[in-house]
Amino acid sequence: FSYDTYTKEYTAEAIAPKSTTHNNMAYKNKPQEKPYNLKFHRIDVELIGSNQNPEIVAEGKSHDYLNFYTIGTTGDEATEVYSYDRITYLEIYPGIDLEFVAQSKGEKAVKYNFIVHPGADIGLIKLKYHGAVSTELIAGRISIALKFDQLEECIPESYVIETGEKTLVYYEKTGENEYGFVTKETHTNSTLVIDPYSMRIWGTYYGEMNEDFGYTGGIDSIGNIYMGGYT
Secondary structure (H helix, E strand, O other), rough: EEEEEEEEEEEEOOOOOOOOOOOOOOHHHOOOOOEEEEEEEEEEEEEOOOOOEEEEEEOOOOEEEEEEOOOOOOOOOEEEEEEEEEEEEEEEOOOOEEEEEOOOOOOEEEEEEEOOOOOOOOHHEEEEEOOOOEEEOOOOEEEEEEOOEEEEEEEEEEEOOOOOOOEEEEEEEEEEEEEEEEEOOOOOOOOOEEEEEEEEHHHOOOOOOOEEEEEEEOOOOOOOOEEEEEO
């Protein structure tokens, strides 16, 4: 699977505000955004040694669908492509499933989990990051350097399905740009969920591709940053 990240590169000075009949003063007086180009950087995550032909289970089928066509060619269209709430790759490693889950709330639209069934070895899971400027393990997180920013992979929560009990799972570096999981606990008779979480440093926390404006800001005595504006 892949992470497709982007950032804005502004190309000129701010454009003068346009006149408007909008009644809201904040809207009327807001500056117009500068022209910009979008810069992209994609990271591909390979599952080393994984099952190349797993059974795929799709759940929560959407009511609508998309059609894709390639202009100027024939036979390449993909029609009636549905979306799903959950896609599970069964036995991606022996005794381990990989699921992608759509989320209606939170910062991420999609999350992924490894489902480790009783007796399976989490040491089989190996993630190799292709396309990064560099990667390193810092304070238990995989730090991924992009051309214009930084991405981090962390594990906020891993737990046992049968009891809901939280368990500690850590990353370990197993090769160049390659990482796996380790835990000191044994789960021979229970099912473990490993719930990695990726986040874009700083850029994760505000804004989108539309307008964002910050009008005021400050830093408190312990270094927290406060901003006022709208998005």
